[in-house]
Amino acid sequence: MGTLPEPFAGWFAGRGWAPRPHQLALLDAARRGESALLIAPTGGGKTLAGFLPSLVDLHARPRPGLHTLYVSPLKALAVDIARNLMTPVEQMGLGLRIETRTGDTPANRRARQRQDPPQILLTTPESLALLLTLEDAPELFAGLGAVVVDEIHALAGTKRGDQLALGLARLATLVPGMRRVGLSATVAHPDPLRAYLSTTARPDDVALVVGAGGAEPQIDLLLPEGRLPWGGEMGLVTMPEVYRRIREAGVTIVFVNTRAQAELCFQALWRLNDDNLPIGLHHGSLTVEQRRKVEAAMAAGKLRAVVATASLDLGIDWGAVDQVVQVGAPKGVARLLQRIGRANHRMDEPSRAVLVPANRFEVVECIAARQAIGAQELDGDPPRPGGLDVLCQHILAVAVAGPFLPDDLYAEVRRAAPYSMLTRENFDDALRFVEDGGYALSNYDRFRRLFRDAEGRVHVRSNAVARQLRMNLGTIVDLPMLKVRLRGGPVLGEVEEWFVSSLTPGDAFIFAGQLLRFEGLDGLVALCSRASGGEPRVPVYGGSRMPLSTWLAARVRGILADPKAWKHLPEPVQEWLRLQRHLSTLPPKDGLLVETFPRGGKFFLLAYGFEGKLAHQTLGMLVTKRMERLGMAPLGYLATDYVMAAWSAFEPTGVERLFEEDLLGEELEEWMADSSMLRRSFRNIAIVAGLIEKNHPNQEKSRRQMTMSADLIYDVLRKHEPQHILLRATRQEAATGLTDVARIGLVLERARRGGIIHRALDRVSPLAVPSLIEKGREWVAGGAEDALLAEAAAMVEEVTEGAELFSETLAELTDHIPARGDRDRVRRPRDRARDNRRRLPWKAPKGLATPTS
């Protein structure tokens, strides 16, 4: 193992530190010119390890020009690292220029960086992609020695990661000798990450350096005093104990699973906050300024606790966090570890974490996660192929930088691990899409964005194309959101448009830690005032929910099925499971437990799938469709992370027929194609691929309009060219884990191999209780929108007893013009009779609003 040269050795010694073995190992790898992946827990001097070889090299051979590029998934992280790196660089008198370049960098500094680049540039995948579209990119990167990719585990496997991988492949073409360094938190499978980092897409070409594990985290389980809740997933009952923990510790991060949960926990903690502790709130829907304010207060030690969602999973190191509280089940082991690592970034002391399960199932999940961490077993998804939409964007970006030969680009792209298996057909289709949309009906010849010269090289048609690309570069697609503003006050943040559309003026809801009253819409702003009462709703955010990881689910099933493993569970949970064993049976480790029982005039059917809420939702749709066909008259269903519950008018018998694997056949495809899940996927793909613009030069197209058109385009394309590359990309996403179809397959496969255990009970079973009292959205059988509309329309008709003001009736009854507020006036029967008489000349419209045939 090598040693450190001066002044580095002296700098370490002067601080009473010794370089850590993994820091020296990275230095060695760099001396051999090798790329390397460093896997180390937080607090191990990981970032410095990544930069050390560059600093040593620049000290040995000082030279101007870009030497090292650092890419992080977070702008804030890039800025923070720049600051932290400057300290040792200045103390050692290295005289280096270190700068950041992100979307926030002012234009004049960006221009200067192109003219006279710093030696170390810290940036994001998006800004790197933009740099690569510059015509002078080859000169800019000519002297590049190394790329450092931070939090690589959070990038690989995402679309941003795909884009970065393609950018790295491009860089490797521009600068063949360049080293790559990846910095990662502990992961289950390092090899896919090595492959991701490799210039050949093969893992063996990248050295693996594993830092010494930190002290094992100390994880406590916190249960509410008194009764352990049967259901619910908010964990609010335990807030008094959480508050006590906050009071006893220095600084606490309270992690929760959803933004709605964040709002509710924040409210609950403040209701208990007799000591007036400074407790903050942090989630992705708050404005950037608000989030920065909370982060700064946290860094300055002004906060005792912050309630946060995944928005704080990654990010700058605050050092002084004493404990992490996880409210609600952790859902995944790697994720939990990442969160726990946010406490105490000092490696040699154990991180302290407290798990707060919200219900009995979650207790089991928490125990399973704690055991997994103890056994140092992590979950993780296998790598998925790179998105075709990202490829489309990349092809255009390459063309914008300069002409290329398709054969060369295909070879280059395949050197990026996510695209190593890319077929030539898909590549050519992506290229054709970029050229003119790639439709079978080639109408758009004259509008081509690319053209080929005599040597077959591909050029962009015009500067307008380049401008358009640069404005729309990136793979982050926001959901259509509306700003929430206090009347005459500041913008509080953003909520999803559909949530606002479900509010009527006067409704109360909780947002940004405040009780608000919805007043009305003003363009893209939801106007609100402070509310004092009423039953508030909490915005729920689509897609913000992490599903239970497959791997953790298997551990949960393992514990449930094995009474010997129960000794680690709290007594009420053991009692609950004993009751279940006595009254029904335990869900098997393999196989599928299905219970049926009558209750409240309906029959319930519960399938213990353990594959996450999303998968169970889809499963519920498929199963109820089949129940309908078998004449069981299903009425509705709901899904939790653990079970799917459906209810029907008739007793379900022969339940094996409901879980046959052909469930995933045509019915699913048909439903999937029309599902909002696929529509959302398509919308994102269409935007990333460049079919729909996020931004257009000289024109602000409202996002509201864009969402609409994505749906319309989807419908037209599906009908007229179902094999178009963007639809193939959409289906590929659905099949590879971005949606949860694969996990339904797992349930059905277990059912087939392990068999279905059907228990026909005479009443609800103990395990069934948590899901049946779960509050949340329930779905109608079949999930059809039209059925919902019909029901709602009928309901309106029923409430108003058909005496709604309408059309000529209204005009002819002008003796009473309804004033604001009295449209809910209950009409007396005699009034109605009179109205009907007067309405006689008007033929009563059949089928107007009632679902007659």
Place this chain on the structure above:
Amino acid sequence: MIAAPIHLAGERLMLDPAGHVAWPAQKLLAVSDLHLEKGSHFAARGAMLPPYDTKETLERLGLALRRWRPQRLVLLGDSFHDATGCTRLSPGDAALLLRLLGGIEVVWVLGNHDPAPPVGLPGIAVAEWRLERLVFRHVAQPGATGELSGHFHPKATMPTRAGGVTRPCFVADAKRLLLPAFGAYTGGLDIADPAIARLFPRGGRAFLLGSGRLFSFPTGPLRHAAGAMA
């Protein structure tokens, strides 16, 4: 398909769930905002939308014509997405359109997207058109009665127990009828938007398009008030 009858200025009209209106007494069919060639309009600006929108819209129009067999077809404006749209029709689409318009009287009400009469297509082009007590125009006028118009692409969200469901819709009161946009690539404007709500000061009724029927619900003046407050 269950069409819903409504009465406008004493005339009985049938609202079709496919988004057009029939006036059986006059053997007339009205449809609005086809926005033909919107796809190619975007393609010219670099967004290569699927070039099937015109075909799709015309096929839908064909179904409507087969269903009602009218003698007159009134197009309520914005039939083409831009003034030169009719020159970009593919040969196939142009032939299909001519076939559809053959043998019937065609009235092109001009809209803001297509202010000039279409070239090479049958029919008359007018700023507005009257028959009996009804008037057909592109943009609704304040104070009008017996008016059919388009322009706004109305859509509405109906709350259901599984969240709001949004669909294009007709909006009507005793005086006027707003038609939804018929084109395959036409988006929508919420009827609570002041631009639409101010046309219905006493509220009205929205008819959301469904696959086989319409779903109607009253839109009270309160919704308008909420919009107007903003």
